[in-house]
Structures are given as C-alpha cells and as structure tokens.
Amino acid sequence: MIEDNYIFEELENQDSGVLGDEHSLFERLKSYEKDSENTDSGPHIIDFLKSEYPEREKLPALKLAAESSGSDSGNFKSEFLFSLDGKYALKFTKKLDEEIHIRLISESELNTDEVALYSSELNKYFVSNISGDFIIGQYSKFNPEELNFKALLPKTKLTLLNKEGSITVISDIGAHIENRQTDRFIYLNLENSADFLLAVILSGNSKHIIKIDKDIIEIPSLLITEKSYIFLY
Amino acid sequence: MFSLYNNGFKAEKAEDAGTFISLVLKIGENYLRFLVSINRVYLPFEMSPKDAAIDLLAEILVFKNGSFLKFHDFFQNNFTDKSKITEDNYEDYLRGFVYTVIQKNLTNLFKDNDPALYHIYRNIKETAKSLGYSISIHFSDKYLHRIKKVDFKIDAPAPEDLLKLVSDINLQKYIYNTPAFLNLMFDNLDTQHNFCHAVRFHDMAAVMKKIMISDYFERELCGAGTNNFTDTLSIKFIIEEAKFTFFEKLEKYINKNSLSQNFSDCMYSIIDDIVADFMTGNPRSSVRELMIRHFGVDEKSLFYKVQYCVSLFEQEVLKKIKLEKILIDRR
Numbered sequence: 154m155i156e157d158n159y160i161f162e163e164l165e166n167q168d169s170g171v172l173g174d175e176h177s178l179f180e181r182l183k184s185y186e187k188d189s190e191n192t193d194s195g196p197h198i199i200d201f202l203k204s205e206y207p208e209r210e211k212l213p214a215l216k217l218a219a220e221s222s223g224s225d226s227g228n229f230k231s232e233f234l235f236s237l238d239g240k241y242a243l244k245f246t247k248k249l250d251e252e253i254h255i256r257l258i259s260e261s262e263l264n265t266d267e268v269a270l271y272s273s274e275l276n277k278y279f280v281s282n283i284s285g286d287f288i289i290g291q292y293s294k295f296n297p298e299e300l301n302f303k304a305l306l307p308k309t310k311l312t313l314l315n316k317e318g319s320i321t322v323i324s325d326i327g328a329h330i331e332n333r334q335t336d337r338f339i340y341l342n343l344e345n346s347a348d349f350l351l352a353v354i355l356s357g358n359s360k361h362i363i364k365i366d367k368d369i370i371e372i373p374s375l376l377i378t379e380k381s382y383i384f385l386y
Numbered sequence: 387m388f389s390l391y392n393n394g395f396k397a398e399k400a401e402d403a404g405t406f407i408s409l410v411l412k413i414g415e416n417y418l419r420f421l422v423s424i425n426r427v428y429l430p431f432e433m434s435p436k437d438a439a440i441d442l443l444a445e446i447l448v449f450k451n452g453s454f455l456k457f458h459d460f461f462q463n464n465f466t467d468k469s470k471i472t473e474d475n476y477e478d479y480l481r482g483f484v485y486t487v488i489q490k491n492l493t494n495l496f497k498d499n500d501p502a503l504y505h506i507y508r509n510i511k512e513t514a515k516s517l518g519y520s521i522s523i524h525f526s527d528k529y530l531h532r533i534k535k536v537d538f539k540i541d542a543p544a545p546e547d548l549l550k551l552v553s554d555i556n557l558q559k560y561i562y563n564t565p566a567f568l569n570l571m572f573d574n575l576d577t578q579h580n581f582c583h584a585v586r587f588h589d590m591a592a593v594m595k596k597i598m599i600s601d602y603f604e605r606e607l608c609g610a611g612t613n614n615f616t617d618t619l620s621i622k623f624i625i626e627e628a629k630f631t632f633f634e635k636l637e638k639y640i641n642k643n644s645l646s647q648n649f650s651d652c653m654y655s656i657i658d659d660i661v662a663d664f665m666t667g668n669p670r671s672s673v674r675e676l677m678i679r680h681f682g683v684d685e686k687s688l689f690y691k692v693q694y695c696v697s698l699f700e701q702e703v704l705k706k707i708k709l710e711k712i713l714i715d716r717r
Contacts, residue, residue: 157522159538160489161482164525165475170539171582175525182420189416312440314448321449322404323440325411329404344404380444 197386199304201234201243234302243270243302253297255279255287257304267384269305269353278305280353280360305351307384311341313372315379331369339377341370343385351386387480388473391461395454403449410447413484414439425690426526426588427492428697430499442491443484457483489523502708503701506591506598513564519572522584531584532572540582543575545589546672551575552593553669561597592697596670599700602707603664625661628702632657635698645691652680653695660699 163175234243241259248254257265270279270287275295279287289297312323322328322341331340343349345368352365356376363383364371370383390397390406397403418435421427429438446456460483465471471479493511496504514521514530522529522536529542543551552558555574560567576583603621633654640650656676663670671679673693678684681692 157520158486159522159524160485161479164478164482168539170537171524171529171542171584172538174541178424178526181424182417185420185423186416189419310436312444314444316448316450319448319450321407321447323407323411323444323447324404325408325415325436327401327404327408329400332400342400342404344401 197306197308199236199241199306201236201241201302201304203234203299203301236304241304243304245297247292247297251291251293253289253292255289255302256285257281257287263306267307267310269351269384269386271303271305271351272300273303274300278351278362280362282360283358305386307386308349309385311383311385313377313381313383315377315381320377334374337374338371339374341372341383343368343370349385353384353386355382355384388476390454391471391476391480395458395461396452397449397454398452403452403454406454407447407449410443410480410484411436411439413481414443414488417481417485417488418442421526423690424526425694425697426586428503428588428694428701430495433495433499438495439488441495442488445491446483446487485525486523489528500701500705502704503591503595506594507587509564510568510587510590510594513568517565517568519568521587527589528587529584530568530587530590532568532576533583536582536584538582538584541580542584542586543581543589545592546674547581548585548589548593549596549672552597558597558601561594561601567594595700595704599703599707600664600670621665624703624706625664628699628706629657629661632699632702635702636695639695639698643691649691653692655680656692656696657699660696664703 159172159175163172164179167173167176232245234245235241241257241263244256244258246254246256255270257263257268257270259265265285266281268281271277272279272289275289279289281287309324309326311326311328314321314323320330320339322330327344328341329344331342333340349365352363352370354361354363354372354376356378361373361376363373363376365385372383387402387406387409390402397406415436418427418429418438422429422435429435446460447454448456461471461479465479493504493507496507510530511521517532519530519532520534522531522538524538529536529538551571551574555570557567557570560570571585572583575581575585636650636653639645640653656679659676659679660670662668673696674684674689676696677689677692681688
C-alpha cells in the first residue's frame with residue numbers, strides 16, 4: 154500500500170484546502186503548547202486525617218464507600234477514612250492473619266494503581282499489591298484506629314525498556330543510566346530534578362520500593378524486565 | 387540538540403541521551419493531547435496522552451551503543467540534502483518524524499484497550515490494502531483514497547458530508563461488506579468537484595461505527611422481530627447499560643475539564659435525543675444540529691467537546707452490541 158507523507162510539507166507551508174487546514178492545525182498546536190506550559194498538574198498528596206473529618210454532605214466518596222461495604226465478606230466490618238475534600242476514601246478491612254488491607258476508592262480520574270501510602274505514625278511507606286490492596290501486618294502491635302495517612306501521587310513516571318540487555322530510560326526529566334552499573338544494581342541519575350521522597354518500581358505485576366538518594370536511584374537488576382516503570386513521588 | 391543530529395544521532399554523554407528522550411516525549415505528548423482536544427484522536431479512556439506517547443514512541447527511543455538508530459536511519463533515508471536542515475528548522479523536522487511515527491502506530495493502541503474500534507480500523511485498512519487504495523499521512527490524521535494522486539489543495543469532506551453521501555446513495559446496506567462499501571463510496575466521491583477525493587481515516591471509522599449502531603437498532607426494531615418483546619427488552623437493556631457506563635465517563639470528563647452544569651444538562655438531553663432516535667429507528671440528528679438544539683449556539687470549540695462526548699456514548703453502545711452478539715453466538 155502506498156503511503157505518501159505530507160506532514161513535513163504541512164509543517165512548513167501554508168497552502169489551501171487540506172494542506173492549508175493541516176498547516177493551521179500545526180500552528181494551533183504551537184500556541185496550545187505555549188498555553189499549556191505552566192498548567193498546574195494538581196496536588197500530589199491527598200491527606201486522610203482522623204482529626205479532620207469532612208462534613209457528611211461534602212462526601213462524594215460516601216456513596217462509593219456504601220457500595221463497597223455491600224461486598225464485605227468474613228467476620229470483620231470495614232471502616233473508612235475520608236480525604237479532606239471528601240472525594241476519596243480509604244477502606245480498611247481486617248483479615249484473619251493479623252493483616253489490615255487498605256484500599257483507595259475514588260470516582261475521580263485518579264489512577265489508584267499508581268498511588269503509594271504513607272503513615273506518619275508508623276513512619277512507613279506502602280505500595281499496593283496486584284489486587285490494589287495496601288497491606289499492614291501485625292496490627293495488634295499498634296492501634297490501627299489512630300493512624301493517619303497520606304496518599305502520594307507520582308510526580309513523574311519513568312519507563313525502562315530492556316532490549317537484549319541494553320536499557321533505555323524514557324522520561325520527561327532527562328533521567329539517564331549511570332556508567333557505574335554492577336551485576337546486582339543499575340543506577341539512574343535524575344539530573345537535578347525536583348526532590349523526590351520515594352521511588353517505586355513496577356516490575357511485571359509487582360511493585361517494590363527502591364532506594365533513592367538525592368538524584369540517584371539504585372535499581373536491583375533482577376527487577377528489570379523487558380518493560381518496567383518507575384514512579385517517583 | 388542540533389549537535390546530536392549533526393553527530394548522526396550518536397550521544398557522547400548519557401545526559402544528552404536523557405535530554406533528547408525527554409524532548410521527543412514532550413513533543414509526542416503535546417501532539418496527542420492537542421489531537422484529543424480537537425477530537426481528531428480518541429484515546430482509550432484510562433490512557434493519558436503521556437502514556438500513549440510512551441507506548442507509541444518506545445520503538446524509536448531505543449538507545450543502543452550510544453546511538454538512536456531509528457532517528458539516524460529515518461533522517462539518512464528521507465533527507466539526502468543535508469543543507470535543508472538547519473539549526474532553525476531542525477525541531478520541525480524532529481516533530482515531523484515524531485508525528486509520522488505516532489500516526490503510523492496509533493491504531494495499535496486500541497488492540498487491547500478497545501477491540502471494537504480496533505476491529506473497524508483494521509477492517510478498513512486491510513480492505514483498502516486488498517483493493518489497492520492509498521493512504522496519505524497528514525499532520526492530524528491519515529487519509530484514505532482510491533486514486534493515487536489526490537489534489538490536497540481542495541478541502542476534504544467533513545464527517546457530516548460523508549454521512550450525507552452515505553445516506554444519499556443508500557450505502558448503509560453494505561456496512562458489513564467493506565469492499566463494496568468503500569468502492570461505492572469512492573465511485574461517488576471521485577466524481578465530486580467540491581471535495582478532494584480522500585477521506586480522513588478517523589472520520590471514516592466514526593461514520594462506519596455510527597451506521598453499524600443505527601443498523602443494529604433498525605434491524606432489531608423494524609426487521610423480523612418487530613414485535614418481539616424480548617428483542618425490544620434486549621435493546622433497552624443495551625442502551626441502559628451503555629448510558630450507565632457512559633454517564634460515569636461523562637462525569638469524569640466534565641470534572642476534569644471543569645465544564646459547567648449547563649454543559650452537563652445539555653449533554654444529558656442530547657443523549658436522550660440520540661437514544662430516542664435509536665429506539666424509533668429514525669436517522670440520528672447530526673452533532674451540529676443537536677448542539678444548536680440544546681446549547682442554542684454554533685461554536686467550533688464547543689462542537690469538538692460535544693462531538694467527543696457523543697462519540698464516547700456511541701463507543702459504549704458499540705461495545706455493548708459486540709458483547710451482546712458474542713453472547714448470542716455462544717448460545
């Protein structure tokens with residue numbers, strides 16, 4: 154099948170008909186890019202605080218919480234913690250083996266698969282398992298009723314492509330592989346990007362927290378698959 | 387980054403490779419975001435323009451042995467006159483390559499994420515290939531044409547012109563016979579003087595999708611099973627299911643774009659009109675007619691938004707119909 158490419162012609166020349174329309178669309182794209190340069194990408198942290206419970210009528214997530222309660226099974230009733238704007242809920246379910254399973258529920262555009270949780274009382278970060286549950290173990294050692302949480306949304310995401318041992322980092326922050334890789338680790342340089350608190354690698358279906366020290370991320374080589382993702386929070 | 391081009395896309399430092407990748411990714415992401423905003427591209431709903439750009443550009447961004455081989459090969463093979471590319475116009479050439487790759491790979495996004503639409507795209511492409519048609523790649527879409535050399539200095543038919551053409555020559559009955567559909571459509575289009583003899587790929591798919599949906603309802607309501615209570619119930623069920631999933635998506639779209647309550651109300655009324663047309667077997671009013679009827683204005687930027695939402699609804703209906711057909715076939 155013949156495929157003629159008019160794109161280069163349309164980027165350069167103003168003409169009539171289709172060529173002219175396509176050229177004006179390109180001009181519009183350039184203004185669109187300028188206008189969207191400083192667009193705020195929104196908050197990266199959602200607070201879930203025990204002390205600041207939102208008013209009941211400001212709880213859009215309440216409906217979702219009620220719907221999800223209907224599916225509870227077992228002997229333990231679920232509990233919920235709502236975000237300050239009432240749009241998000243954390244659903245807590247105690248399981249038999251000393252585990253609390255936490256699930257983030259929302260009806261917004263939020264991709265809950267990419268979220269990490271932080272508890273200041275436990276001083277610990279959590280990532281979700283394949284089912285989307287964050288798991289806290291040995292809950293009898295602390296009082297789960299008193300925990301506050303922050304849901305962290307990634308500030309950026311990197312993609313690692315591994316083609317026959319040659320790794321390419323696809324990012325919008327200029328991240329690149331350092332030369333000093335070993336058999337066990339490779340090192341990613343984030344090029345003086347914004348301060349990141351946490352790095353998580355999604356390898357296959359599982360997520361792992363990996364070491365980040367200023368601008369350098371240490372990635373265990375074993376976790377690098379053909380296509381892996383790193384979320385930076 | 388012009389030095390990278392001068393160096394045959396070999397990066398001496400890993401930092402340069404990282405910077406180049408982020409530049410290319412930004413070009414791709416902005417391009418897709420823009421095409422979505424003017425309704426020339428539909429992305430699977432959960433997919434962001436950035437994720438789509440990564441998927442579509444991954445193959446050209448592979449950095450191996452210090453070099454971006456795909457960039458090197460493309461520029462080497464397509465631009466033999468090196469003096470044409472200067473530091474001033476280099477970024478436009480880079481953009482041209484990125485847009486070309488995205489246009490070529492775009493339909494692959496739907497393979498796993500939206501099989502119903504992917505099936506329509508693939509069907510058009512494979513049929514066009516077997517009939518010896520040509521495809522031209524343009525900035526915002528690919529164009530399909532039967533004659534080899536098209537005069538692109540003339541306007542292309544808008545989706546509404548295509549729909550009118552299809553309806554004027556009663557092409558709906560060939561909707562499941564793509565070769566006949568395409569041939570008859572171009573028999574007519576190639577004789578017209580007010581349009582160029584090519585159609586946008588995206589519009590073509592949208593028109594076929596719309597006819598398939600209308601055809602399904604027409605057959606079920608006006609065909610053999612006119613008074614069949616079960617069939618009517620099944621159609622109502624399909625519509626209700628589609629409305630349910632669509633309204634969830636519509637709410638997300640409205641929240642994300644901070645659209646007004648008025649927009650929301652008018653869109654709900656528009657969907658009610660479309661459903662009423664489906665249920666009575668009437669041809670659906672055009673998006674522009676619906677917009678003027680409910681919003682009371684004829685505005686280009688609003689039109690894109692309304693068209694996107696209508697397309698989203700029809701997408702949901704089509705998915706439910708496909709599912710229904712699979713279930714019926716299994717019985």
